[in-house]
Amino acid sequence: MRVIFCLLFFFSTTAFAQDSIALKMNWLAKAKPTTNLFVHFDKNVYTNNEIVYFTGYLLKDKITPSSEHKILSICLVRDLDSTIIIQDKFLMDKGLAFGSITLPDSILTGDYHFLAYTDQLFNGLPNAVFHQSITIKTNIDPAFKASLKILEDVSDSKNNHQVLLAATTKDNRFLPKPLQINYKYGNQSTKTKTDASGQLLITLPAKSDLADPNLYVRLSNEKDTSFLSLALPVKKQKASVKFYPEGGNLVSGLQSKIGLEIKDQQQMPVATKAFLLENNQIIDTVETSSYGIGNFQLSPKESAIYSVKLIHSGLADSVYYLPKALEKGITLQLQKAVVKDTLSVVIKNNNSTKLNFLIHNYREVFLNIPFDMDVNRRIIKIPLHEIPKGVMAFTVLDSLKRPLAERMLFAHHSTTENIVANTEKQTYQQREKVKLSLKLNFDTISIVSIACVQENRLQTKNTNDIESYTYLTNELSNLPVVLKGTPYKDVNYLEQILLVKGWRKYTWQELQKTTANNTIAKTDSLQMLGWITKSKKELTKPIMIGAFGDTKIRLIETSEKGNFNFNTDELILEQGKKSSLFINDKNKFQYKINIEDQFLKTNEKLVKTAIFHSPVLPSTVTNNADLVLKGNEKAIRLKEVVISSKKDNSIGFLGPSGSNACGDYVCLYSILNCRNHVSDPGNTQPVAGRSYNTNGRKAIYQECRQGLGLDENFLKYNGIHYHKEFYHNDYKDPQEPAFFSTIYWNYATILSNKKETEIEFYTSDITGKFKVIVQGITNNDVVYGEHYFEVKSKQNP
Template sequence: MRWFLISIICSFIVFKASSQSKVAQKIALNNSVNPTTNLFVHFDKNVYSNNETVYFTAYILKTGKFELKDHKILAVALIRDVDTSIIKVDKFVTQDGLAFGNILIPDSVATGNYHLLAYTDKLVNGKPELIFKQPITIKTNIELPFRANIKLIDKPNIDSKDNKVLISVTTHDYKFLAKPVTVNYKYGSLQKTEKTDASGQLLLTIPKQENLIDPNIQVKLKHQTDSSFLSVPLPSGKTKAYVKFYPESGNLVNNVVSTVAWEVTDLQKRPIALKAFLFKDNSPIDTIETNSYGIGKFRLLADENAVYTVKLDNQNLKDSTYTLPKALNTGLVINIENAVVKDTLSLILRNTGNQKVFIRVHNFKQCFLDIPFDMKVKMRKLKIPLTDIPKGISTITITDSLDRPLAERLFFANYNDKEVLSANTDKTVYQQREKVTLKLESKKLQNSIVSIAVVQENRIALKNSNDIESYTYIKNELENISPNGKSSIYKDQDYLEQILRVKGWRKYTWQQTFNNKPSDTIKTTDSLLITGLVKRTNKKPITSPINLTTLGDDQIRIVNTSAAGIFDLNTPNLVTEHGKKMYLFVNANNRGDYGIQINDMFDKASKILSETEVSFISTEPLNLANNSDLVFKNNEKAIRLKEVVIKKTDDRRFHYARGGAGANACGDYVCIYNILNCRNHVADVGNTQPIAGVTYKGSNGPYQECNNYAKDDKSYVEFAGIRYHKEFYLDDYKDPLEPAFFSTIYWNYGTILDQKKETELTFYTSDITGPFKVIIQGVTGGDVIYAEKKFEVKQKGQVN
């Protein structure tokens, strides 16, 4: 049967009629009830070390009628996954949908899995309107205080009732420890504390527990003041699999051929590749299978009153027989062989009878196609032009004359995986400390701004990968998208085809869309604030404004309270440069009679989000059997001097915020190579205090004198101000004695691309050898950009 082309005539009908249709109005209402926008944050990498700086650029995307000016502050919280503890929160200026910033990972933070949680200050119904989560791993670049490992004694046995686990702990040079190590471990409902023996070992007998959401045994080791963590998944016998069937149109229909996608995962939502047998009334009729993504498909002609089941061929799984959904007696089926298409969608409609239907193409925000269609035959082939449909995931819904859905299918319109931005380096192999020239060409792009990271390749873990294309068009639209083992889901067309078959639209449904009411568009909006209150120490009320002064950077600012002593710290003139602690003082001769309270709503919001957003991320086997796995190799780290703690007896109220004993009252220091606040010498004993009026490497001008106040002065309070970003320090590493073990060798937070000519950037390789990756992410007129480029760094003398 020849193709029936829905083309210009139908398009004319559609756009004339759809503006008045009830369905189009309901979909438009859904767009008002659930306005679409999202936040994406480009972090320079996703594997960090202690005392390392995180660089980022945040983009607010898909704005539409969205008010960018309502989002003025971006908060970024570092959250530990194991217990959702908040390590630190920093806040940054947001303007015109962009925010730039830097976060210093504390030296004391334990290695392991973390999240960087970003959100803006605008609240809708009490929750930040824009939220973004980036999983990261923190390793260490210093020698471990002790070595520890965990392993199973016996081979996995499904029939055994216990797992025997051996924990071994030694010094970093594999000698016995002088004292036993305290071992806290948790597995399912079991939680105990024990100690290692004289040889540093502990043998645990762990009873198996079935169907655990978290399959890992979590171990915390503590020796004197040092701690470390281990975690491995334990065999739990036969486990239950999650098996789901997805008839392509939503339902099986008797006597109509359907394509059925199916998915098999474990309790942690990890895919399972296996074979299975398809049965009809207990008789095998086909052999089917899932791939490495846990996804498969098969064709089925359902017979009336027949029962179809699938039996899994896997001895490690229990409850291996699963029943397909019952077929409808009458209905309509959609078949789309290729759902990821450029400009035309081809589909086949199969029907059990003669009925009038409506074909609607929409994205639950806007209806693009809305036409009546007579299915007078059992099968009809159609082609739908997608010229006027925006790029991204859309839905084709077939309804009856009463607008009840009969069939539905997702597809991706205007897909294009061709590179619109080319990135090329002048060579593919470089020596250590060699100049690199990077050229970006974007002739087809207009109004483009990008952030650029050049990082060591092993600092980009695939399990944590996030790119702006995949996030904008896929992850933000569908839920529970598993990594595909590659850097970009968007560019993997085959994987995208498969997830469109099984994931479905998770944000909205047709029924929910029709249940929306105009009153649902009414929402309460608010903003997160940093406010304060001045009180008298004698508890008498304040009746006139109080004058306050801020210190901490090279500017002195005045803050005036209301007559009741209330003040606001969200004002633009209180934004300070990165890395400076801010202090607020009562500016009065009798300032000891006053006390200051700060109410930072971001602290409370971060706590709530850490418990509601990060804690709901599915648990995966961590497989950290040896704590040295979280230590960087010797050729990736510099030799660090051991930090010396010096107790002060003077009355300085500022302590050494980041520079150790050599820092001044504001936390500023100069390393032995004359670099101000050198990121490679945090807390080194060779640091000295900067001198006012002297210009140092890494500074923007002469150093400004740091103010100092007495420790017993009670009329001040420290507060976390809103920050500007810190410029990335570009070094040519001319000093041969200065170690240069930097995994991020270039970062540019906002480069505006020139459409008429190439954009040329230069930087230098560091002392780290191996593969490096250039990652470019950003926005252009109506779209997003993502590009990669690789090169290698070898030791001097090894490059031909």
């Protein structure tokens, strides 16, 4: 008998505000607040000397208002050894932060990630944290060639791997002396050298229990260093196979859908086929997708044993057993888990009882409906007008408010493009003007950041968009990589994920244990603090200190005890400018400036303790030229020039090559702080009073006062910065190379549906596919759009 129980009315949370579950969810939301910080980086593959542009969006914070988040901290971390390469701080205002970071010339190739967080603390740790994986390539040809190769047909191949490392000069000759070698495999780390011919035979035990199957090798030749990595084959091993009955349990005699997820030992998805067996007899064939997820229907019989046998040559021939079916219980079946405005649920039951169902997100209950399950099958259709957009849980409770079954769903999903982006044509020539039009697809306004980058600077494994992060990654975490497009727009991907993935942050067991005491939390904020002492003692009256780092000198008065805060307009400089403080007093040599940068310690703490999920992919960097940009993507670099030492009257700032104490330099084409020639040996220092090209116009350079006429009684510091404008170039000078992979970047652009926003920029000398990415926020949602075009070489007359 089929009974359709259609709910044509709505309930708000006020109807059950005193309900114990709703109250506990409120406590849990306060004990484990969800804050959504997203940072849009212009791309995710960079090279040495490049500038990284970004916009930070604080989307929600249940603890502190967005206006209290004053600083965004950014640091670059090397994945291999968790070394912090760069760290900086940027001004945040009303939940928005803009900035840029210049990567050092000496940065090594490989996998890295940006760690971003705001200054607000919850129980001693930043509450708004974001990770972005990137890959660093190089535009410098390696000083030597090196490669790794697995040797086959060796006598002890069953027990050991034999890997041959070979290195030569650029012109394939023997190296003048052996290379220093450091390699790591599993827990084994070894330091050695190559032989006279530049070779090294590495013998490694064959292991099947490694979480990371890669061999990592570092090669050093005096100041030149290269990294190689190689995935070693593993013995046949048992897979990780998990079963997810829809609703949570198998129940005897009730048909339900069972999700199947198969991963290898490195937790990578396995696409394969498998036999479904009942009492060791094949009754069906199951297939998993490229995400390692499949499903099948089953009506379990009482006392029957069900199992799955994989059909995969790379995995051990093992049998995996399904959980035992319950005699009495409830099963759920969603017609679709990804829905727009109506949810249809089939509930099956072999034990009549009084039930409740909830729709919630473990932080708030949106619907709480009691009903009698007096039949063995009921269809419930639920309007979702009162349910917010995003991942939700449909939970069935018994009369004692205990969960019997649960299923995840996505409410108000839409694949409609909310930003329409178009260019006047699909193909452009080098250095040609591009006209881009942007318009919202619904009635509101939005603030967005816009990037136009070379497509091969966007690796699939590092991809992160604001829609998918907000509604999926930030809620469920550690999701399989989408092979094409964005996770949010792929409905088939979402249906698979919602069948097998549960909440990572919340559980019913945790909910039951939560009390009002758990909501007591300590909130605080990170700061950069400074104070002045005189003869190692606290001051008794204010003193003036001077700050400089650009063309101005600012004077700041301390408190009576000599304290001052760096989060003040006078101490915030444009990114890239070096900062210093000095005592403005005739007895300045009696004073000492002290700084406590609380962000530095927090960076170290988060790198060691924060959970960062980066998929362990089989490595293919078997030749050190694999992480070098192609010839058509980089300018010809001048050979290094050795300059004899001379007296240096600067105050020791480590700025770009050829720069002055303020970090300013002029390239060969008379462009001030040219982003195409950071650390170029041909750079020179600007001369005060001369006119230089900057941001497409002429400007007279003012005198750099840093280090001029000052005593040694000063303190250098890395302070808080505001953004540096992106240099929009029309590339009119034919002699100036223009190998930019990011040809346009902008932030805080306002879009609406009333009229199109038109943007103009120029292509560079790089040919191939380019991608426009537009993402940002509205009053109550996030928006994302993309567009492609191609750049072709100019035709010679």
